[in-house]
Amino acid sequence: MSQRETTNQPTSCAPGQPRPIGASCMTLDGMVGVNFAVYSQHAERIDVCLYDEKGKRETARITLSTQTDDVWHGFVAGLSAGQFYGLRAHGPYQPKDGQRFNPAKLLIDPYARALCGDLANLSLERDYLDVPSPDATVLDALPDPSDNAARIPKARVLNWSQERQAGARMAKGPRIPLDTTVLYEAHVKGLTQCHPDVPEPLRGTYAGLVSPPMLAHYRKLGITTLCLLPVHLHITEAHLLKKDLCNYWGYNTLGFFVPHPGYASTDCADVGEEFRFMVDQLHHNGLEVVLDVVFNHSAESDTFGPTLSWRGLDNASWYALDTAGQYINHSGCGNSFNLAHPCAIQWVMDCLRWWVEVYGVDGFRFDLATALGRDPVLAQGFHPHSALLSAIAQDPVLAQVKLIAEPWDIGPGGYQLGHFPAGWHEWNDRYRDTTRAFWLGHGATRGDFVRRLTGSGDLFQHEGRSPLASINLVATHDGMTLADLTAYCHKHNATNGEDNRDGHNHNLSANGGVEGPSADPEVNALRGKWRRALLCTLFVSQGVPQLLAGDEWGNSQGGNNNAYCQDNATSWLDWNAADQGLLGFCSQLIALRQSHAALRHAHWFSDDKAIVWRSPSGHALSATEWEDPQACSFACVIDLSVTGVSVSHRWLLAFHAGVQEVSFALPPGPWRQVLDSAHAVALPQSNWEQAPCYSGTVVAPAHCVQGLVQATSPAPTNHPLQ
Numbered sequence: 001m002s003q004r005e006t007t008n009q010p011t012s013c014a015p016g017q018p019r020p021i022g023a024s025c026m027t028l029d030g031m032v033g034v035n036f037a038v039y040s041q042h043a044e045r046i047d048v049c050l051y052d053e054k055g056k057r058e059t060a061r062i063t064l065s066t067q068t069d070d071v072w073h074g075f076v077a078g079l080s081a082g083q084f085y086g087l088r089a090h091g092p093y094q095p096k097d098g099q100r101f102n103p104a105k106l107l108i109d110p111y112a113r114a115l116c117g118d119l120a121n122l123s124l125e126r127d128y129l130d131v132p133s134p135d136a137t138v139l140d141a142l143p144d145p146s147d148n149a150a151r152i153p154k155a156r157v158l159n160w161s162q163e164r165q166a167g168a169r170m171a172k173g174p175r176i177p178l179d180t181t182v183l184y185e186a187h188v189k190g191l192t193q194c195h196p197d198v199p200e201p202l203r204g205t206y207a208g209l210v211s212p213p214m215l216a217h218y219r220k221l222g223i224t225t226l227c228l229l230p231v232h233l234h235i236t237e238a239h240l241l242k243k244d245l246c247n248y249w250g251y252n253t254l255g256f257f258v259p260h261p262g263y264a265s266t267d268c269a270d271v272g273e274e275f276r277f278m279v280d281q282l283h284h285n286g287l288e289v290v291l292d293v294v295f296n297h298s299a300e301s302d303t304f305g306p307t308l309s310w311r312g313l314d315n316a317s318w319y320a321l322d323t324a325g326q327y328i329n330h331s332g333c334g335n336s337f338n339l340a341h342p343c344a345i346q347w348v349m350d351c352l353r354w355w356v357e358v359y360g361v362d363g364f365r366f367d368l369a370t371a372l373g374r375d376p377v378l379a380q381g382f383h384p385h386s387a388l389l390s391a392i393a394q395d396p397v398l399a400q401v402k403l404i405a406e407p408w409d410i411g412p413g414g415y416q417l418g419h420f421p422a423g424w425h426e427w428n429d430r431y432r433d434t435t436r437a438f439w440l441g442h443g444a445t446r447g448d449f450v451r452r453l454t455g456s457g458d459l460f461q462h463e464g465r466s467p468l469a470s471i472n473l474v475a476t477h478d479g480m481t482l483a484d485l486t487a488y489c490h491k492h493n494a495t496n497g498e499d500n501r502d503g504h505n506h507n508l509s510a511n512g513g514v515e516g517p518s519a520d521p522e523v524n525a526l527r528g529k530w531r532r533a534l535l536c537t538l539f540v541s542q543g544v545p546q547l548l549a550g551d552e553w554g555n556s557q558g559g560n561n562n563a564y565c566q567d568n569a570t571s572w573l574d575w576n577a578a579d580q581g582l583l584g585f586c587s588q589l590i591a592l593r594q595s596h597a598a599l600r601h602a603h604w605f606s607d608d609k610a611i612v613w614r615s616p617s618g619h620a621l622s623a624t625e626w627e628d629p630q631a632c633s634f635a636c637v638i639d640l641s642v643t644g645v646s647v648s649h650r651w652l653l654a655f656h657a658g659v660q661e662v663s664f665a666l667p668p669g670p671w672r673q674v675l676d677s678a679h680a681v682a683l684p685q686s687n688w689e690q691a692p693c694y695s696g697t698v699v700a701p702a703h704c705v706q707g708l709v710q711a712t713s714p715a716p717t718n719h720p721l722q
Contacts, residue, residue: 016075018068021346022111025081025159033077034157036064036085038109039343040314042099044091046072049106051084055116055154061088070317070343081162084116084154085109089313093143095128098316098325100307102127106149108254108309110318110347113163113354114272115233115255117153119262122254123238123299125151127307138303139325152308163272163358170276171283173362175400176224178425178468178544179602180594183290184223185476186549187249188231188263193572205265206274210281218287221552221583222590225288225402227365229477231275232291233258235299238306240565243497248567249477251367252333254299254308256351259359272359279360288362290402291355295337295348296371296409302327302334310337317343320374330411331368339388340375348388353397363402365427368409370416381413384421393423404471418459420469425544428456428470435474436485436508438632439533439657439703446634447626449655450613454605455542461604468602470543474534475551480561482551485509486530487516492559495566503562516559529703532585532677533657536705539589540599540653552586553578581680588682592675592707595685598638598651609642616656618665632657633700635664641712649709656700663697666708670695675707 016028016035024035038046050060064072087109091101105127108115125148128141189204192214202208209226218226233255236247250260259275266274282289300311303326310318320328320338327335337344355361366372373386383389392398407417407426420426431452437444451458455467475482480491489511491503510530512523531554538545549555550573557563563571593599605611614635615621625631639650652671654664672691674683678701683691688709700706 013062013074013076015066016073018071018073021071022113023085023109023155023157025157028075031077033075034079034083035073035075037071037073038064038087038313039071040089041070041317042091042314043072043089043101047088049086049088051154055084058149079157081157081159083157085157086149086152086154087313095139095141096325098321100127100311100315102143102307102312104143104145104147105307105312106152107312108153109155110309111257112155112255113158113257114156115153115258116156119153119235121241122235122308123241123301123306125306125308127312166276167358167360170280170360173283173288173360174286176288179600181225181544182223182590183225183227183471183544183546184549185227185546187229187477187571190572191549195575202265204263206263206278207265210278215285221587222594223547225290225362226282227290227292227546229292230294231260231263232256232293233260237301245497245565246567247565248571249564251294252299253294257354276359283360290363290365290404291361292365292367294367295339296368297331297333297335297337300335302329305334317341330371330374330409330414332410336371339371340386345388345391349391349395356397356401363404365404365406367406369405369407370409370414382416382419384419389421393421422464425469425471428472428543430459431456431470431472432474433508435534435537439530440508440510442508443629445627445629446631453541457604466602467542467604468544471546472538472541472543473546474538475548477548479504480507480509481548481555481557482531482534483554483556484559486527487511487556488559489515491561493562495560495570496562507561529678531582532680533703533705535586535589536675536677539593542601549573553580553583585680585682591684592682597645597647598640601640610638610640612637616662616664633662637667639712647712650712652708654700654706656702656704659702661699661701663699665697666694669710671708671710673698673706673708676704678704
């Protein structure tokens with residue numbers, strides 16, 4: 001049997017159609033088959049290689065001889081869903097001019113809806129021979145003529161209509177209002193890999209994420225929306241393979257339309273069904289799922305990286321290149337997609353719609369999202385109304401989902417916090433840094449802190465945006481966990497293999513006097529106060545709170561603040577070590593937030609009577625006092641009834657980051673203390689009648705947030721805030 005067996009397979013094709021791009025099942029001129037459409041402006045020829053039912057043996061090679069508007073296309077009658085295929089592109093191999101065509105290399109369709117094959121060593125694939133001299137670069141190399149097909153995963157044709165029908169049968173997402181949304185950032189594998197109550201075959205999988213113990217945890221905690229680290233099919237970079245490490249986080253995407261098979265409890269043929277099952281179960285339980293997506297770069301890395309898909313199909317169209325044919329690297333990962341190019345814009349849009357329509361997801365968090373707005377007309381600068389951002393804004397399918405930006409990349413002008421258009425929500429690192437600094441002794445003023453507490457109006461109060469534009473966070477996957485933030489002054493990343501050079505050095509953390517785990521009860525008591533104060537701040541702030549999975553019960557990564565390559569106990573949540581007291585307090589905080597509009601006010605405080613700021617002694621703070629670097633105590637009274645909102649109570653929130661207790665003067669009348677982070681108290685309203693009642697003053701312990709309430713009806717003769 002020859003390597004290319006052609007028995008019982010078609011070897012030619014009709015012209016077909018240039019749209020839709022990808023491999024789609026259709027009936028054309030009365031014949032049932034598959035239409036192939038591949039974008040390449042600069043290719044001279046595109047071949048489709050068909051493979052047997054195992055994706056191992058090539059059975060036919062078909063040339064797409066028709067090109068329409070830079071799309072090569074052809075229709076092959078007799079093919080159907082399940083067909084395996086790959087692509088070969090013919091054209092110039094001229095790296096200095098930005099082109100890397102090499103027909104010896106089998107390529108993965110950028111529009112592949114399913115992929116099967118070994119992913120382990122793909123980052124070692126090359127399209128070039130060794131460079132001719134020590135002074136030469138890949139730009140001087142010759143193309144490698146050896147065939148790589150045996151090592152490359154094969155795309156598998158799906159019936160798009162049937163996939164969309166399956167998506168339509170899923171339970172609809174609950175569409176949680178933004179003012180009651182609580183995000184929960186989690187890694188599919190790490191969340192359940194060590195959970196003792198999740199059935200062992202389901203640990204670390206999509207199915208495990210919706211197992212009964214996990215659903216019970218989400219309900220107890222009170223989160224509304226899971227924000228999953230990348231679930232698109234991804235591979236590990238070459239430099240990690242050489243260290244026997246892996247890309248655990250998944251920010252190295254190869255298959256943008258494909259759920260990552262490593263998180264499935266079944267084989268790769270059923271991974272889509274298991275992913276759909278996960279989303280369906282979340283929806284049935286009133287929960288949303290938001291996906292972390294990585295459109296800023298691909299798994300093909302830098303000039304020396306593997307040629308797997310886009311590079312071999314049309315390098316100069318898909319990627320942002322400089323005048324020397326080198327990759328512009330705004331991502332820090334070796335390359336940047338040219339997201340202003342029409343082919344890339346359509347590809348991103350088709351991909352986002354696919355995940356909404358076929359897999360039912362409720363939103364996206366865009367990694368290094370400044371890349372979405374980079375416009376070559378503006379010398380790769382950011383514009384909030386770039387072609388891609390404008391396309392997303394007008395799309396009717398995406399209008400129903402949450403859009404969250406990580407509003408920076410590492411390119412020129414990359415930090416764009418507050419500059420995304422209306423309808424977007426942004427990770428607020430200014431919130432993260434200010435709240436850490438305030439509570440952990442790194443010098444934030446009361447004015448700094450209050451700006452973050454009230455939705456960061458200095459960043460977001462423009463063009464009709466509300467406080468809900470701010471995604472508030474204290475810790476994320478990228479950095480220290482909450483427990484480590486309060487137990488380590490320094491990062492501990494030695495196991496990452498980079499001599500502790502990787503990871504952020506500006507952690508704004510504290511350790512209470514001992515680096516790492518401690519048996520000292522005073523040290524641990526202080527750490528507990530810090531953690532509860534930070535959590536309390538998160539859940540009484542205006543904006544949308546995001547909680548890192550495990551922070552609700554004190555998960556530690558041993559001080560590693562860049563655990564992207566740690567697919568092991570460093571990153572897997574150790575549920576047996578959970579601090580149940582912290583978990584209970586966090587759950588009560590979320591319940592309080594959800595029950596009381598004053599703790600999640602969705603609008604800017606434009607009426608100065610709705611929120612009144614007070615010093616501990618009860619007087620209004622002057623501008624100088626707000627910015628006093630030595631002062632770390634203040635209070636506010638929130639009374640939404642003066643804005644016409646129907647509420648039963650006004651709230652007084654007291655914040656005290658000092659090391660000694662302090663007395664706060666109270667407005668007139670009795671006040672019940674229902675929240676005290678120092679003593680882990682967060683009472684539901686049904687228990688408020690038993691809460692301590694104070695008049696005149698209340699004492700706040702060190703490192704504490706307190707919340708007191710007073711009934712708004714019947715209204716007092718004099719306004720109690722004055």
